[in-house]
Amino acid sequence: MELSVINIILVMVTCAMTAFISHMGMAVFHDGIRPVIPEYIEGRMHRTEMATIAFGLSVGFIASVGIGNALATNLLNPWLLFLATDIIGIASPKKWLAPILGAAYGVLCITAIGGVNTVLTGMPVDLIGALGNVGTYVVTGFAIFPIITIIMQFGMRTGIISAVVVVVFRFGGPKFSTISADAWTMMVGVVLLVALCIYRDAKDKQDNKEGETLNVFSERTARIKKNLPFLMIAGALIAVICNIHVFAGSDVSMFDLSKAYVMTDAAEADALIKTVATNEFMRGLSFIPLIATTAVTTGVYGVAGFTFIYVAGYLSPNPIIAAVSGAVIIFVEVMLLGLIGKFLGRFPSMRDASDNIRSAMNTCVEFALLIGSISACGAMGAGTSAGAEGGFLIGGVIYLINEATGRKIMRMAIGPIAAIATGLLLNLTYLIGLTPLV
Template sequence: MNLVNSVIVVLLCALTAFISHMGMAVFHDGIRPVIPEYIEGRLHRSEMASVAFGLSVGFIASVGIGNALATNLLNPWLLFLATDIIGVASPKKWIAPILGGLWGILCLSGIGTVNAVLTGVPIDLIGALGELGTYVVTGFALFPLIAIIVQFGMKKGIIAAVITIMFRFVGPMFSTVSGDSWTMLIGVILLLGLCIYEDIKNKSNDDSDALEGNVFSERVGRIRKNLPFLMVAGALIAVACNVHVFAGSDVTMFDLSKAYAMGNTPEAQALIHTAATNEFMRALSFIPLIATTAVTTGVYGVAGFTFVYFAGYLCPNPIVAAIVGALIILVEVLILGYIGKFLGKFPSIRSASDNIRSSMNTCVELALLIGSINASCVMGASTNVGAAGGFIITALIYLINEATGRKIMRMAIGPIGAIATGLILNLLYLIGIVTLI
């Protein structure tokens, strides 16, 4: 982590805390509808801060910190959920960027220090954690099929699954596109096709007037007034991705972590392009959710539709990344009104946004759990307790979490369980119960 990269992270955290304080943009979808309540005088800042803290602290402590330790990359849950809280809780607008910058410094120093300590332990924890991301991309690619089943029923879901699996197996034979990319592409096409067909069949277009009313126009106009700040945020995020200190999602961070460790090799570039493709597809899938909440609240997403991540991974240098990131946010905001009107004509696509998000979470949860078990088995296999010894510790942590009301969310419990397994095995090694083989 060099000085320039550190400055980028500090500036990014300072700016996102400031735009959160000003009600321009936040990362957490659940906070976005609360901000107009404060702006229009129906909610106190302290109450808004309590909501932001309650919605985000669990994600920061689990997904944010857990994934950062597993990949040595910063992520949105660690940075932006915290700057959401810092921004809305700050009593003055000049305090927010100062506290946001300090949070960036803490993340940089804290994660680096912890990783340095874990790298030196007798039983290889950091190396084994590379197994966490083995199936994330493959599992994530299944989300459109789960969304189809939830929204349109088992019959259409099974038909869609058969079509998708056929393309997954056959597509790579006739193209350079990976099986995972085929799975996601065909699944998304089928999901959107079913949504549009359903609305045309039912002629369900009577919601458009609601999105075209005065409130809609006023709130889209408010987002456009904030464009300079939003564009700078987009530029900084793209640069952070480009300099290899930040990953935009759990779908890409594990591939990126492996790629960056390889250096500038053909294999690394292939992994980065795979990650970028998956990030692009993820961004396409999130447009209905982000656009709908933006046009109805007047509060944008910190990373927009998240295409800035994709640009940051692929741009040749930080200067180009900054320009492209800013331009992406500019285009997104300028066409936001048109996207809102389109979604008004196809309410099934808007309805699919919740199904998409929950399906993504379900698929990634499963993939991370399997990867975490693999990582624990690798750690156990290097000792006298064997792979089964590593498995039983992680499995017990997962089952205790389920039995006690899921204190830690499922997306985080796998990586946390794997990290805890590594720490426990190393502790047992120090006291002589576990030995290396």
């Protein structure tokens, strides 16, 4: 992550804007906070009470997923930035104070993460290099989510048949096309999932009729449209910070983007970024039902919309096009909110699938991050007398302690955090002479 004046300013302005729209109740990043904001706007809750709820919902994510992944990838992420600006904006007593505090927080994040990484890079046991292993299997693991979703929604038998079809295409597809194996895995899986949902709804016409009665809450949709200029500015800024290689939108993209941004082969880096963008796009599709439904029922939008602005940021050739694309995408999303709500009402299986998709995505990415993180632990240990087994032991103990004590740190974050902790412990044992370098 390049620490230039323009990059610092862009992150500062982005955090200022997201804190402002949070304070005004226009948009927040945390889905759980969105339904609370109308309670304040309509006079049923005090701002201090709302701020307490926002802090309680977000602080764990900031401390684990946000900080842990930022250190592992040297890229900012939405859990680190936007969950915090949710809290800052909501807690600020004055609307002019929210952007000032948000801007200060943005500067702190972009300057501190780089400094911490510089310190880690200078350690005798290679911590930063080994952390590159953390994201090794994320793309492949993420591509499995349609199969897991099918099993969750349609049962084991249908899931196993779907898995066999997907595996055939995964190994056979690349032989007669330029599409990667991971892309074939996800593409075929998603097609099967959508086909199964449509087939189920076509058979069950009663559910479809009931779905058509879904209330879209046009009054609150109109409130989002009224705030559109501010939402478009936020969307433009987020797309820009994605484009300048300082920000990644999700755990699906951050580890591979971290690799792509340091590659010396431009063609290879470009191919990896396109793969990341495809995965991010598929992830965004799964969040449409959740964000659209909560938006039309609360009148509060998502800071990053349906998250397609991340894709625009990754793929745009320069920051200006990224800004325009981000603003246009948010405009189109908001204009289509009512139609999206009605569409989801007609296909209840698609709505049900969205919950299963998010759960399956989390499971697959958690698994991939755990495997990659343990691999990183082994790589760190291999450079010392502790050996790869010693690194595995430390990382494994950290993970299992977390499981045994009620999962104090969420599974999405414990892998990278265990890898970072393993590197720090191995450096400590090196300094006291227990694990000399080999």
